[in-house]
Amino acid sequence: MSLTIENLKVALQKKEILHGISLYMEEGEFISLLGPSGCGKTTLLKSIAGLLKIGQGDILVHNTSVVEMPPEKRGMVIVFQDLRLFPHMTVERNIGFPMEIQKVPKDVRKERVKRLLEEVQLSGFENRRVKDMSGGQKQRVALARALAADPEILLLDEPFSGLDEHLRLEMGNLVKKLHQERNITTILVTHEKREALQMSDRIALMSGGQILQYDTPKNIFRKPASKEAAEYFGKANYVKGRVENHRFCSRLFEADTDLEDGDYEAMVRPLSVRLEKGGTDTILNITFMGEMAEVEIETPEGSVLSHMPSLRLEELELEQGGQARIIIEEKETAWFRREGGD
Ligand SMILES: Nc1ncnc2c1ncn2[C@@H]1O[C@H](COP(=O)(O)OP(=O)(O)OP(=O)(O)O)[C@@H](O)[C@H]1O
Ligand SMILES: [Mg+2]
CATH class of the missing domain: 3.40.50.300 (P-loop containing nucleotide triphosphate hydrolases)
Structure with missing residues (x-):
């Protein structure tokens, strides 16, 4: 029924x-x-x-x-x-x-x-x-x-x-x-x-x-x-940026979108944030969680969380205090309008 x-x-x-x-x-x-x-x-x-x-x-x-x-x-x-x-x-x-x-x-x-x-x-x-x-x-x-x-x-x-x-x-x-x-x-x-x-x-x-x-x-x-x-469904990063002509631009990533022009925050789950060697962002903290590890990275946009396989992190020799490069994988994400710019 x-x-x-x-x-x-x-x-x-x-x-x-x-x-x-x-x-x-x-x-x-x-x-x-x-x-x-x-x-x-x-x-x-x-x-x-x-x-x-x-x-x-x-x-x-x-x-x-x-x-x-x-x-x-x-x-x-x-x-x-x-x-x-x-x-x-x-x-x-x-x-x-x-x-x-x-x-x-x-x-x-x-x-x-x-x-x-x-x-x-x-x-x-x-x-x-x-x-x-x-x-x-x-x-x-x-x-x-x-x-x-x-x-x-x-x-x-x-x-x-x-x-x-x-x-x-x-x-x-x-x-x-x-x-x-x-x-x-x-x-x-x-x-x-x-x-x-x-x-x-x-x-x-x-x-x-x-x-x-x-x-x-x-x-x-x-x-x-x-x-x-x-x-409610887990940790999220919010990346501030601007949409112009159907393109979202931020200091961390860019993506095509059909949103109207304006200021937005893109929600990016920690699993969609991958780390590579090199780069200029500082690893603030690494928490071992079993298969996965949670890494907190300092970026010009504030701190960003990444969830990476812990073995992969070790392979890359990424350690607390070291530097890394952030790659945002999932570009189709949720968007929240920002009022008043900034
Ligand atoms: N008999 C009652 N008289 C007055 N207030 C009540 C009564 N039963 C529940 N409430 C209040 O109603 C609200 C909702 O309660 P409810 O039991 O529906 O929550 P819930 O989502 O099932 O929570 P939980 O996950 O803890 O079971 C709470 O603030 C609770 O204190
Ligand atoms: Mg209940």
Whole structure:
């Protein structure tokens, strides 16, 4: 089912938390809500699910407003970070619970639980109590229980936090697989940029109860709409320059562009800054990060960050205090207009 959110405003204890959120999702789309703690991600999910009263705006599922509908009629399921399982009950009982409420006969329930456990790769765990399972297994049970309700829209509020990187990746792949098989419209709330970039059709980047940008992973990473959006996805250099006759000129690089004439800053990611031997710029600092190293270089334009393979840096014998030449590789970049020149 497609999901449309129109100018949604939500207040909690008389304080407005969501300030006019608009978002459209196609049927079967997978999006991530990304943003700093407290920006309103959980509030947005709860509002969509009907667990919070909205102040203004509309929520439409397949062109029909669900604002007046109770949560259980909306065709949605929400999985919370704390999972909300019943620890002393068996896996079967936990997963079967939504069906028990719907008065699905016991043998049908049993059969469905069996299939759901297969889907989340927990076959044979029917009689295990949830309290005796690992974190990753509990998350699979929570996922299976969510799917038991056969939702059209799946809302996941950081269900993989607290897992180590390996398990997180595994859970991510499982969710993606289930999403593809069932074509469920899915919203995943996450703090993890990489997870959002890898898994989503689109990412809604939130800050302070608003959406800063809603776009594909590639666009949001490469063409951030603001410096705030740019910085959320990692470090960035801003190179000041001027555009005249569709050419951007700066002291560090030049590039063709279709921008109007004027003063701009070009955003350049550290990975797009390569260093060579020679040149007159001073290496201020080198930080080893494993495969890559971060190098800070002093230039006439201020300090610039480069991310280089650490082995390559050693091959070139570039060291702190030495000199290097900067080459900016990625010339198709994001541009920000500069007011007042300089
Ligand atoms: N019941 C409540 N009453 C009043 N304010 C609340 C309530 N719940 C949340 N808030 C406030 O609303 C804002 C958004 O909270 P929300 O839980 O939606 O953030 P979040 O983006 O999910 O954060 P996190 O990443 O930490 O989970 C915060 O400033 C929070 O303090
Ligand atoms: Mg939250």
